[in-house]
Amino acid sequence: MTGERSGGRRRFDAAVTGLGMMTPAGKGTAASWEGIRRGAGTEAVRVPELVGIAPEFVCQVPDFDPVAVVGRRRAGQFDRSSLLLLAAAMEAVADAGLDPQSWDGTRVGVVIGNGIGGAETWEAQHRRLLERGPRRVSPRLIPMLSPNMAAGYVSLEFGARGPSLVTATACASGTTAIGTARELLRSGACDVVITGGAEAPLTPSLVTGFQQMGALSGRGDDIRAASRPFDADRDGFVAAEGAAVLVLERARDARARGARIRAMVSGYGASADAYHPTAPDPECTGASLALRAALRDAGIGPGEVDHVNAHGTATRINDATEARLIRQVLGDRPLVTSVKGVTGHSLSAAGAIEAAASALTLQDSFVPPTANLESLDPEIELEVVAKEGRWTPAEVVVSNSFGFGGQNAVLLLTRA
Structure with missing residues (x-):
């Protein structure tokens, strides 16, 4: 590897010092990575909410407990997508060996990919509006469904007062977020950026929408074999939820504090x-x-x-x-x-x-x-x-x- 770009300028390496993952393969980075490494089959499950109106199987994070993330009092204040994100972010910051109580929050940025926002909240509250009337709609509806709150809640949780952004480039959103986070480090705007992506789109209307497009697998008789990338017999994807967060720092800063660097x-x-x-x-x-x-x-x-x-x-x-x-x-x-x-x-x-x-x-x-x-x-x-x-x-x-x-x-x- 040359480490140089055209014109002779050195490349910019952003160190990955922390990881957090909440995926259908497992809760946490270790469990997710083990499931991915094993590659035994699609981690799909059947859900009652989809019976009769869409493919009945999706990929969910197993045994996810919101109370374990934010406590019983706060658990009902977040959409599931935000809860998955916060769980991944907490793991990533701890994995990086950083203490939000002692860092300079003005130098910490947040960039999160999120395209749909609080889909579960939106669908549930719309149903409540139709069935029970406007007075029964939650006053927290807007902050629970707005896509920008993916970054907002992470900033609040960690006292991160640097740039707080959400990227919405559909299925490229998480990657766009990480690329944007790296640019904040390169420019000098931040010293640490919490970045990644989150989505919890497994609602009847959204899953049905993908089905109507012809995008989803119809392999309901063998859901463990439903997602078949590059296979001659592939027939579509399996809708999933999940979140992953990376903590990025400038490589020289990470080395100076003796951080473990997983990759650049x-x-x-x-x-x-x-x-x-x-x-x-x-x-x-x-x-x-x-x-x-x-x-x-x-x-x-x-x-x-x-x-x-x-x-x-x-x-x-x-x-x-x-x-x-x-x-x-x-x-x-x-x-x-x-x-x-x-x-x-x-x-x-x-x-x-x-x-x-x-x-x-x-x-x-x-x-x-x-x-x-x-x-x-x-x-x-x-x-x-x-x-x-x-x-x-x-x-x-x-x-x-x-x-x-x-x-x-x-x-x-x-x-x-």
């Missing part, structure tokens, strides 16, 4: 397809711009990428298009995987979950398998890891995210 965020690129509201550009023009920008930002050549943590939604068009992109820009050298075979697709949280998994891949020298990949689609001309993970001393990992609206975001992570 060394490059970021973003672009738009300007092609179609929901379908990817089959020529990969916009996505290629984002991937090449991330490489250029990090001063790393395409042939130096060891692993791609793919967006890999398990939809027919998206997987084929992403495979075409990877091969066009990076060739067939990198090992490729999609964690959505385990976690399902958590929309705005997905990119953050995958960035966390990418950091752990670099830390542990282990590429997890793509769950449920039985027969690689012949159109996918890549080395996709399946069945079992691979021990490999990866030095450079790319994490792709693509969202509705043709919004593309790519992170490049390197070994610490």
Whole structure:
């Protein structure tokens, strides 16, 4: 790796010093990573709320207890998406070894990806309005559903008085957030940024909406095998909830305080397809711009990428298009995987979950398998890891995210 960009300027490394994960693979980073590493199948469950109106199975964070996060008195004051986010953020800040009671909060920023906001709250309160009248609607409705409160609640929890932002680039939101957080460090606006993504979209109307688009798997007879990224028999994604948070610091600052550094965020690129509201550009023009920008930002050549943590939604068009992109820009050298075979697709949280998994891949020298990949689609001309993970001393990992609206975001992570 050169560590240089065009013009000879050194790349900027943001150190990942803390991780927090709340995913269908498990509560907490250790449990989530173990579930992803195992890659045994889709962590899907059937939920009564969806019987008869949408696919009856989704991926939920198992045994999640809001009271354990914020206490019994406060548990009813947050949407589920905010509770998942706060749980992940608390774990990440503790993992970083930082004390919010002693840090300078004016130098701490928050950037969170969240595209839908408090979906569960909104749907429940609308039902209450229709059934019981306006006087029964919660006065907390607006702060519980507004997407900006994803960052707002984290700022409140930790006394973070620096820039507090929410990025909404659909399924690229978490990745966009991490890239934006890195820029706050680079510019000198912050010394620490709490960043990531969260989403809890498993409501009847939203799941039905995705079903009506033809985006969801219909494999109700075998839900453990429902999410099948890159498989010849894939038929759509499994809707999921989740959250992941990374604590980022300038590499020199992290080293100076003796922090454990899990990985470096060394490059970021973003672009738009300007092609179609929901379908990817089959020529990969916009996505290629984002991937090449991330490489250029990090001063790393395409042939130096060891692993791609793919967006890999398990939809027919998206997987084929992403495979075409990877091969066009990076060739067939990198090992490729999609964690959505385990976690399902958590929309705005997905990119953050995958960035966390990418950091752990670099830390542990282990590429997890793509769950449920039985027969690689012949159109996918890549080395996709399946069945079992691979021990490999990866030095450079790319994490792709693509969202509705043709919004593309790519992170490049390197070994610490």
